[in-house]
Amino acid sequence: MKKLWGGRFTKSAEEWVDEFGASITFDKELVLEDIEGSKAHAAMLTECGILTKDEGHLIIEGLNRLKEKALKQELSFSIKLEDIHLNLESMLTEEIGPVGGKLHTARSRNDQVAVDMHLYLRKQVLIIIDLINEFQEALLEKAEKHVETIMPGYTHLQRAQPISFAHHLMAYFWMLERDKQRFSESLKRINKSPLGAGALAGTTFPIDREYSAELLGFEGIYENSLDAVSDRDFILEFLSDSSILMMHLSRLSEEIILWASQEFSFIELDDSFSTGSSIMPQKKNPDMAELIRGKTGRVYGNLIGLLTVLKGLPLAYNKDMQEDKEGMFDTVKTVTGSLKIFTGMIRTMKVNKEQMEQSVKNDFSNATELADYLADKGVPFREAHEIVGKLVLSCVQKGCFLADLPLEEFKASSPLFEEDIYDALNPYNAVKRRNSAGGTGFAEVYKAIDKAKKYLRAENYGDQ
Secondary structure, X not given: OOOOOHHHOOOOOOHHHHHHHOOHHHHHHHHHHHHHHXXXXXXXXXXXXXXXXXXXXXXXXXXXXXXXXXXXXXXXXXXXXXXXXXXXXXXXHHXXXXXXXHHHOOOOHHHHHHHHHHHHHHHHHHHHHHHHHHHHHHHHHHXXXXXXXXXXXXXOOEEEEEEEHHXXXXXXXXXXXXXXXXXXXXXXXXXXXXXXXXXXXXXXXXXXXXXXXXXXXXXXXXXXXXXXXXXXXXXXXXXXXXXXXXXXXXXXXXXXXXXXXXXXXXXXXXXXXXXXXXXXXXXXEOHHHHHHHHHHHHHHHHHHHXXXXXXXXXXXXXXXXXXXXXXXXXXXXXXXXXXXXXXXXXXXXXXXXXXXXXXOOOOOOOHHXXXXXXXXXXXXXXXXXXXXXXXXXXXXXXXXXXXXXXXXXXXXXXXXXXXXXXXHHOHHHHHHOOOOOOOOOHHHHHHHHHHHHHHHHHHHOOOO
C-alpha cells in the first residue's frame, strides 16, 4: 500500500517498523473527533472559496457516511496507513473519489491531531464532572442519614476525638467539589482551536480559523501556530487534575478498606462491590476499593510519563508527541470507572451505627472535653491539658476509661470538676457541642449538607 506521504521516498520500511511507528491501534479512539474536525475544516474551506460548494458538499456527505459506519463499528483500520487521520482520508477517497484528497488543503496532521484531542478531552471532562456530581449526591444521601451517628475521628491513625460520620463523609464532598472546579476551569484551556495552524507555520491559503473554531464550539483560537501544534499543556492539566482526584478516591478507598475489616466493623460493603477467596470461604474482600487505590498509581504514571516526554522537545511537533494519547485514554477510562464504582459502593454500603458509637465509649477520644471543661472555667489550657493527661494515665494504669472514674478522683485533680463532667464526657454531647463554623456539631453538619445541596443544584442548572 502506497503511503499518502510517500512521494519523497524510494524505499519502504519493513512491516515491523511500520507497526512500531503506527498509532492507529490506539488513536482510532479519536475517530468521531477526527470526522467532526474534518467536517468543520471542509465547511471553512468552502466558505473561504478554497473548495467549491459542490466539492465541500461531497466531502461533508462522505464524512457523514463514514461517521455512520464508525458508530456502527463498521470501519476497518490499517496499520500501513499509520494513524486515524490517514486511515480516514483514504476511506473518504474510496467513498467519494479523488476530491477526498482536497480535504487536507491548508491542514497538517499536526494541527489535525491537536484539534482531535481538544474535542475528545472537552467531551470527557464534561462527562467526568457529571460523574463527580453523581458521586457527591451519593455522599450527601448517606451523610443525611448519619448526621448523629458518632464515630472516632483519627489523627496518626490513633483515635483523637469523636465526630459525626456525616461530617467525615462531607470532607470528601468538599474535596470532590475542588476537583470539579479544577476540571471546570481546565475547560478554558481545552476549549481553544489549533485548527488551521498547519504543520507549524500557518498556511498561504486564505483560511478563516475563527470560523472553523466557531463551528466546533471552541471559544477561540491559539494565537501562535507553533504553540498550537506543540502544546500539550491541556493534557498535562487533565492528567494532573485526574491525579489529584484519584488521590482523594484512594484516601477514601483506604478508609473503606479499614472500616470494612473485622477489627473496625464500621461498615459492610454490598456483595456486588466485594469478592471472595478461592481458598478461604469466609472471606469478603473490598476488592473494588483496593483496585481504585491501586489504579491511582497508573494515573500518576501517565502524568509523569507525559511530563518526561515533553520536557526536552524543541518546537514544534516531534514524533515523541505520539506518546501523549495512550496515557490520556487510559486515565479517562480509569477515572470514569472509579467514579462509577464509588458512587454505587457508597450508595449500597451498610453502616454499623452501633459499632461506631460503641467504639467511642471505649477509648480516650473524649479527653479533650475535660481540658475544654477546665479551660472554660478559667484554667489555662496548658495546665488543663496536664491535669487531664494525668487522669488518662491513671485510667490506663487501672484499666478503665475517663467516664468510669468517680467524681472524687476528678475533684482530687481539680476542685473545678462538678457532676456535670459526665455530661461533658458523653461522646454524643461532645460532638453535638462542636458548632464552630465547619465543625462536627450536628447543627453545623446539617448546615453543610444544605449548602452542599445548593451547590449541586446551582451547578446542575449552570448558575454556580
